[in-house]
Amino acid sequence: MSDVPGGPGKVRCRRAVTGDLDGLGLLDAACFPETERWSMSAWRAELDDGVDRAVWVAVRPQAGAEDGCQVFEQVVAACCFRAVDQDAELFRVMTDPGLRGLGLGTVLLTAGLAWARDRGAARALLEVRHDNVTARSLYVDLGFADLYRRTNYYGPGADAVVMVRALEGLPGPVSGNSGCDKEERSEGRRS
């Protein structure tokens, strides 16, 4: 139904399950340079802890991958949060390079923030490289503001910026999959 690179299908957002592990690893490798990739054991740890941590994925049916009743899903975007007491932390967000600018990052982070709020967290924190313009813009759109800067945190000239937003009054769906479904659009907002 759409011309989105990678093929047709409906993208939907949901909590990740153990079976998404390989897809998360593939997506991580497509989104980050080798030095910044997470290991499979790191992703497994995120998936195994169903209490304080939550991984959200956007998936779509894989073209031509029907096997009897089973329809394989491709993980095209993901984010993971941890929430302990008052604070939730965003640890990772990534979208397939061919599907950026469609709003998938926004949908997933909105779901993750709602999850954190529903668990009683009062604020969400994250850390981002100062020159990651795309991610910083996404976070500002979602209501995050700079809290403080860690000079040279990622190496000489590569500062980390810690950002925060309050979760009280957060708009959007109550945690769960409601409001999370999303049809692929035929064109991204950016190339």
Ligand SMILES: CC(C)(COP(=O)(O)OP(=O)(O)OC[C@H]1O[C@@H](n2cnc3c(N)ncnc32)[C@H](O)[C@@H]1OP(=O)(O)O)[C@@H](O)C(=O)NCCC(=O)NCCS
């Ligand atoms: C950051 C990232 C997850 C955004 O995912 P996405 O699905 O493209 O995000 P969205 O489509 O929801 O975009 C939301 C906002 O992000 C910003 N954004 C998205 N693409 C952008 C671009 N090319 N340039 C500048 N800002 C951009 C905008 O603020 C946009 O909102 P707007 O279109 O209303 O202006 C994606 O670019 C990515 O995977 N980057 C590599 C991994 C990474 O650096 N992750 C963050 C650190 S863990």
